[in-house]
Amino acid sequence: xxxxxxxxxxxxxxxxxxxxxxxxxxxxxxxxxxxxxxxxxxxxxxxxxxxxxxxxxxxxxxxxxxxxxxxxxxxxxxxxxxxxxxxxxxxxxxxxxxxxxxxxxxxxxxxxxxxxxxxxxxxxxxxxxxxxxxxxxxxxxxxxxxxxxxxxxxxxxxxxxxxxxxxxxxxxxxxxxxxxxxxxxxxxxxxxxxxxxxxxxxxxxxxxxxxxxxxxxxxxxxxxxxxxxxxxxxxxxxxxxxxxxxxxxxxxxxxxxxxxxxxxxxxxxxxxxxxxxxxxxxxxxxxxxxxxxxxxxxxxxxxxxxxx
Amino acid sequence: xxxxxxxxxxxxxxxxxxxxxxxxxxxxxxxxxxxxxxxxxxxxxxxxxxxxxxxxxxxxxxxxxxxxxxxxxxxxxxxxxxxxxxxxxxxxxxxxxxxxxxxxxxxxxxxxxxxxxxxxxxxxxxxxxxxxxxxxxxxxxxxxxxxxxxxxxxxxxxxxxxxxxxxxxxxxxxxxxxxxxxxxxxxxxxxxxxxxxxxxxxxxxxxxxxxxxxxxxxxxxxxxxxxxxxxxxxxxxxxxxxxxxxxxxxxxxxxxxxxxxxxxxxxxxxxxxxxxxxxxxxxxxxxxxxxxxxxxxxxxxxxxxxxxxx
Numbered sequence: 001x002x003x004x005x006x007x008x009x010x011x012x013x014x015x016x017x018x019x020x021x022x023x024x025x026x027x028x029x030x031x032x033x034x035x036x037x038x039x040x041x042x043x044x045x046x047x048x049x050x051x052x053x054x055x056x057x058x059x060x061x062x063x064x065x066x067x068x069x070x071x072x073x074x075x076x077x078x079x080x081x082x083x084x085x086x087x088x089x090x091x092x093x094x095x096x097x098x099x100x101x102x103x104x105x106x107x108x109x110x111x112x113x114x115x116x117x118x119x120x121x122x123x124x125x126x127x128x129x130x131x132x133x134x135x136x137x138x139x140x141x142x143x144x145x146x147x148x149x150x151x152x153x154x155x156x157x158x159x160x161x162x163x164x165x166x167x168x169x170x171x172x173x174x175x176x177x178x179x180x181x182x183x184x185x186x187x188x189x190x191x192x193x194x195x196x197x198x199x200x201x202x203x204x205x206x207x208x209x210x211x212x213x214x215x216x217x218x219x220x221x222x223x224x225x226x227x228x229x230x231x232x233x234x235x236x237x238x239x240x241x242x243x244x245x246x247x248x249x250x251x252x253x254x255x256x257x258x259x260x261x262x263x264x265x266x267x268x269x270x271x272x273x274x275x276x277x278x279x280x281x282x283x284x285x286x287x288x289x290x291x292x293x294x295x296x297x298x299x300x301x302x303x304x305x306x307x308x
Numbered sequence: 309x310x311x312x313x314x315x316x317x318x319x320x321x322x323x324x325x326x327x328x329x330x331x332x333x334x335x336x337x338x339x340x341x342x343x344x345x346x347x348x349x350x351x352x353x354x355x356x357x358x359x360x361x362x363x364x365x366x367x368x369x370x371x372x373x374x375x376x377x378x379x380x381x382x383x384x385x386x387x388x389x390x391x392x393x394x395x396x397x398x399x400x401x402x403x404x405x406x407x408x409x410x411x412x413x414x415x416x417x418x419x420x421x422x423x424x425x426x427x428x429x430x431x432x433x434x435x436x437x438x439x440x441x442x443x444x445x446x447x448x449x450x451x452x453x454x455x456x457x458x459x460x461x462x463x464x465x466x467x468x469x470x471x472x473x474x475x476x477x478x479x480x481x482x483x484x485x486x487x488x489x490x491x492x493x494x495x496x497x498x499x500x501x502x503x504x505x506x507x508x509x510x511x512x513x514x515x516x517x518x519x520x521x522x523x524x525x526x527x528x529x530x531x532x533x534x535x536x537x538x539x540x541x542x543x544x545x546x547x548x549x550x551x552x553x554x555x556x557x558x559x560x561x562x563x564x565x566x567x568x569x570x571x572x573x574x575x576x577x578x579x580x581x582x583x584x585x586x587x588x589x590x591x592x593x594x595x596x597x598x599x600x601x602x603x604x605x606x607x608x609x610x611x612x613x614x615x616x617x618x
Contacts, residue, residue, distance in 0.1 A: 045427040051419065052436045054493070058451045059439070061459075078459040120351075123344035131341055140349055147356050149605035151554045153575040154598040157591060158359030158366070160582055161373065180355045183348070212340040241444035243557040248579065259444045263560065266450065273454060280447050291442040295435055298442070302498045303505040 062284070065277035066090070073274040089278035097265050097279055098254075105171050106240060106257040112175040113239035114232045117182045121231060122224055124183075125190030126216055141187070148184040152244060160248055169251040177249065178239045186231040189304055193227040194220070230301040233294050240287050258283040360598070366591040373587035384592035393569065394593060397577040400570065404484055404491075405552035411492045412499050412548055413541065419496070420503035421533070434504075441497035449561025452490045453477065456562070480570035483563050487571055490558050495551065499544045506540035507533070546608045550601070 057079075065073060066089055067082035093099065124144070131137040163173040197220070205215050221228075243259040250256055253264060262283055269276035291298060367384055371377035388394050423434055440448070457475035464472025476482040510533065518528055534541075556575040559565065565572035574597055581590025 040428045041426050042428075044422050044425050045429065045433075048419070048422045048427065048433050049429075051422075052433060055436055055439055058448060058455065058493075061455065062451055065454075076458065076462050078455065078462075120348045124348045127341040127344035131337060134337060137341070137345065140345060144349070144352060147352070149550075149601055149608075150356065150360065151550075151575075151597065151601050153554060153556070153578045154594045154601065155356060155359040155363060156579060157581050157587065157594060158362040159355070162355075162359060162362075176351070177355060180352055183352060212338045216340075216344070237442055241442075243444065243446040243560070244575070244579075248582065259446050259557075262447055262450060273458075276450070277454075280450060284443050284447050287442045287444070288439065291439065292435075295438070299434070299438060299501055302441075302501040 062277050062281050065273055066281045068274045070272060070274055073277075074271060086274065089274045090282065092272075092275045093279035093282065096268065096275065097261050099279070099282060101254065102256060102258050102261045103282075105255055109171045109175045109178070109246070109257060110236055110239040112172075113178040113182070114235045116175065116179040117186055117235040118228045118232050120179060121183055121186035122190050122221060122228060123216070125187050125194055126220055128187075129191050129194040141191070144187055145184045147181065148188075152181065156244070156248055163249050164251070169249055171246070171250060171255055171257070174242075174246045174249050174257070175239070177245055178235070178242065182231075182235045182238060185234065189227055189231055189301070190224065192304070193224060197223060226297075229294070230297045230304070233290070233297050234301050236290060237287060237298075363591045363594050363598070366588050367595045368592075369588045371588040371591075372585050373582075377588070380588075384589045385596070387589065388592055388596065393572075394577065396569065397572050397574050400484070400572065401553055401555065401574045404487060404555070404571075404573070405549050407484075408488050408491050408495070408552045409545055409548045411488060412495045413544055415492065416496045416499035416544070417503050417541070420500050420507055421529070423500070424504055424507045437500060438497045440494045443494070445494060445557035446561040448494065449490055449558045452486070452493075453562050456486050477563050478567060480567045483567060483571050486562055487555075487559055490562060491552060491555060494558065495548060499548060502540055502544055503537065506537040510536050542611055543608075546604065546611070550604050550608075553597075553600070553604075 061078050064080070064082050065078065067085045067087070068089075069082075069084065069086040072080070072082065124140075128137045128141045159177060160169070163169045163177075168176065201219060201223075202215050205219050210218070241259060242257070243263070246257045247260045247263070250260075256264065262280060265279065266276075269279070366377075368379055368381060369377045370380045370383070419437060423430065423437070427433070456477050461473055461475055464470075471482075477486050514532055514536070515528060518532055523531065554575055555573045556579075559571055559573050559576065563571045565576050574593070578590050578594050578597065581587050581593070
């Protein structure tokens with residue numbers, strides 16, 4: 001995923017999402033000019049549509065399986081449409097896995113991760129970007145960024161031990177670690193964006209008597225909103241979908257997140273595929289829904305992350 | 309690269325507002341800036357740096373995770389070098405990562421070229437191709453596990469394809485293919501988006517000029533597109549390889565390391581130190597893995613620096 005990303009090849013264009021968007025569109029327009037006389041390439045469209053089936057099949061199977069009766073679910077044809085539609089699978093999965101509790105845990109961990117990442121990373125980025133000529137801030141930037149190259153398995157065993165020692169072997173500890181692992185990626189996006197903000201704005205606010213604290217919260221933080229959206233969405237996806245960290249850090253199985261729950265119940269689902277898929281669907285649906293409404297920022301985030 | 313740019317940025321903008329460093333040196337930093345940075349720095353040190361240092365320390369002990377322990381020097385490292393479980397997990401993970409990088413980049417590049425061409429329903433198609441990125445790895449692995457062990461054999465039987473009559477995940481010789489496919493399914497979107505950005509950054513004039521010279525289609529792809537996005541190919545390769553070395557979720561969902569231990573990744577082996585009693589030993593494993601990660605990071609930095617200079 002994107003939190004991996006970063007550091008780029010070719011020197012890249014404007015840092016703001018608006019900017020790179022416009023660039024991309026402009027260059028697309030130029031290309032359209034080049035081949036403007038040609039008709040849309042039907043063959044390529046058809047080939048891409050066929051390729052997209054490979055993306056859609058697992059999702060289609062998940063949805064249709066979750067709606068099938070137990071009899072139909074084991075008939076061996078995964079691609080048939082559900083007939084009749086059986087909605088009781090969701091109720092069964094809901095009760096079996098105690099879905100509301102896991103959903104609450106997942107939601108809390110994710111909310112804390114998103115809020116914590118946006119707030120801590122934007123504050124740190126502001127401090128770093130505005131004090132770049134001071135060694136402490138400059139070195140802190142490289143120090144925090146280095147975590148981008150540190151895989152979770154390297155620190156996992158010690159983190160399990162430490163979180164156990166200080167009573168953080170629970171969702172709170174998971175959220176804290178999620179925030180820490182999102183920092184470098186978020187710092188990179190925020191500092192790049194802060195560089196593009198005209199400093200005159202901040203200076204005139206200071207002349208009007210605003211303190212650094214006020215300048216940040218009343219002026220800079222609102223201006224960071226588009227970047228906060230990108231940073232927040234990536235924190236959301238990383239936290240909501242993570243399996244390794246909660247499964248290793250959280251000691252109490254009843255405080256597990258949705259992805260871990262699917263694994264815990266894997267044996268109990270056994271051949272009730274319809275119930276299992278109803279459970280999978282309920283766990284993955286929130287992320288897909290968020291994506292459908294935030295595509296723009298998701299796509300921009302990957303590109304900016306890699307090209308900064 | 310990231311670093312170089314940042315270095316230039318704030319400095320350049322500073323020079324406008326202040327007369328260079330000397331004057332500022334006397335000025336104290338507003339304590340609010342420290343308040344903004346230091347708590348994060350402290351949390352980061354406690355939750356990332358300290359565990360990393362602890363891991364390296366324990367790798368030189370015989371600790372079982374609790375109680376007393378002694379320093380044992382490099383004993384763990386020497387034992388690792390001849391441990392078939394360790395060697396096979398490294399062999400599997402490296403081979404898997406290499407194959408997956410090739411598969412992911414080839415497919416993502418093809419899709420990106422298609423998605424930047426003059427096509428219909430461009431926005432909708434792009435939106436669909438990005439979906440796998442937002443689905444939890446372990447859950448989609450469970451979905452594919454079902455498809456590989458139920459649907460694919462059914463299709464194999466119906467069509468009389470001998471190789472597909474049994475689950476590919478049940479055979480040590482083919483289970484890795486399933487893992488490559490699902491990992492690729494999930495990794496293609498981010499790779500694809502980076503390629504799209506790269507392709508859109510190529511000025512249309514370059515193609516116009518080459519078209520005037522009579523170049524088209526395949527020749528344009530080979531002598532213009534590929535050289536101009538070489539940097540993107542490189543970065544996608546490194547980022548991908550680095551990610552695939554960490555593979556865990558998808559493998560747990562598909563094979564859980566089996567059949568036997570044939571698809572056990574480095575991450576899975578390290579995590580066994582948590583329950584398996586060989587705590588210090590797996591710390592040594594994690595430390596070696598750390599060294600590999602640093603080596604890859606240095607290669608990445610070197611390459612991106614080089615590019616920045618161009």
